[in-house]
Amino acid sequence: METIIETNSPDETLEAGRQLGLLAKPGDIYTLNGDLGVGKTVFTQGVAKGLGVTEHVNSPTFTIVQVYDSGRLPFYHFDVYRIGDVEEMEEIGYEDYFFGDGICMVEWAQLIAELIPQQATKITIEKNLEKGFDYRKITIESEI
Ligand code: ADP
Ligand code: MG
Numbered sequence: 514m515e516t517i518i519e520t521n522s523p524d525e526t527l528e529a530g531r532q533l534g535l536l537a538k539p540g541d542i543y544t545l546n547g548d549l550g551v552g553k554t555v556f557t558q559g560v561a562k563g564l565g566v567t568e569h570v571n572s573p574t575f576t577i578v579q580v581y582d583s584g585r586l587p588f589y590h591f592d593v594y595r596i597g598d599v600e601e602m603e604e605i606g607y608e609d610y611f612f613g614d615g616i617c618m619v620e621w622a623q624l625i626a627e628l629i630p631q632q633a634t635k636i637t638i639e640k641n642l643e644k645g646f647d648y649r650k651i652t653i654e655s656e657i
Contacts, residue, residue: 518651526552527559529651534563539614544622544629547638552649553620564588577605587615594621632656
């Protein structure tokens with residue numbers, strides 16, 4: 514199924530993420546692709562909010578994954594922008610996160626495409642400057 518959501522402010526993108534976080538089920542993996550500054554982290558913050566995460570969620574700059582345990586399910590936020598090699602994913606034991614009972618959100622997932630399970634929900638965020646500086650098109654593709 515493909516869902517398209519159009520937003521015109523960070524708050525609307527946060528809200529789109531929050532709705533997804535409310536519905537997320539144990540073991541869900543979400544991938545996020547889109548250019549730098551498009552809103553992947555804003556969307557992720559919304560998902561965390563929907564899960565009831567109380568800690569502040571930011572891009573994990575110096576670690577590949579940041580774990581948040583304060584929500585209704587564990588939330589694993591990956592940002593693989595700076596990854597050099599997929600082996601770095603193995604070093605951090607990514608399988609425990611991907612195949613556990615928490616929720617995974619993977620920013621820049623295309624950089625580790627070979628590791629992404631087929632059943633992952635794929636989210637793409639795009640700008641369209643013709644529609645304004647703050648316009649974002651969020652496409653969510655899931656198997657079911
Ligand atoms: P990314 O993680 O994709 O690099 P961020 O989420 O860190 O991007 O930053 C997105 C930036 O775009 C923020 O500065 C935010 O305020 C701005 N922004 C403007 N309009 C939107 C929108 N509709 N949705 C999300 N972010 C927006
Ligand atoms: Mg980011």
